[in-house]
Amino acid sequence: MSAPNFYNKNASKIFASECQEEFDYEDLIMNIQSELKGADEIEESDNERSYPATKFAKFEIEQGKWLATLYLTIRSGYFSGVNLDWEVEIEDINEGSSFEMGEDKIPASLQARIESKTRQIEKVYANYTTPLICLAVFSNGEAIYEKCK
Numbered sequence: 203m204s205a206p207n208f209y210n211k212n213a214s215k216i217f218a219s220e221c222q223e224e225f226d227y228e229d230l231i232m233n234i235q236s237e238l239k240g241a242d243e244i245e246e247s248d249n250e251r252s253y254p255a256t257k258f259a260k261f262e263i264e265q266g267k268w269l270a271t272l273y274l275t276i277r278s279g280y281f282s283g284v285n286l287d288w289e290v291e292i293e294d295i296n297e298g299s300s301f302e303m304g305e306d307k308i309p310a311s312l313q314a315r316i317e318s319k320t321r322q323i324e325k326v327y328a329n330y331t332t333p334l335i336c337l338a339v340f341s342n343g344e345a346i347y348e349k350c351k
Contacts, residue, residue: 206345209253
C-alpha cells in the first residue's frame with residue numbers, strides 16, 4: 203500500500219512546490235518570510251515518519267487573556283516535492299490551557315483575527331507554489347491532484 207504524495211493539515215489547498223534542489227527549498231522559505239512582514243523566523247522540525255515538517259516562521263496574536271500562535275510549516279512530500287501549510291495553537295494565558303479553533307470558549311473576534319491572518323498567509327503561499335486540490339485517493343494510496351482555478 204502506498205500513500206498520497208502530500209499531507210495537508212489545515213490549509214484550504216495543497217500549496218505544492220517541486221523543490222528539486224536544496225537551493226529551491228531555501229529560496230521558497232526566504233521568499234515567504236520576506237513577503238510576510240512581522241513573522242518571527244524559527245526552525246523547529248518534527249520527525250513525523252511519512253511527512254516530516256519544519257515550522258519556519260510564526261505570528262503571535264494576543265487578545266486579552268488569549269495568545270494564538272500561527273506557525274508556518276513546510277512539509278516534505280511522500281515521494282517528491284514539498285507543500286506549505288500552517289498550524290495554530292491557542293492558549294488561555296491565565297489558566298495555561300490550550301484550545302482548538304472553533305471551541306466555544308474562544309472569542310469570535312480572536313477567531314476572526316486568526317482567519318484573516320491565515321487568508322493573508324495563503325495568498326502569499328499561492329504566489330510561490332502551485333495550489334492543488336486532491337480529487338481522489340484510491341485504496342492503494344494513489345491520489346489524483348488538480349490545479350486550483
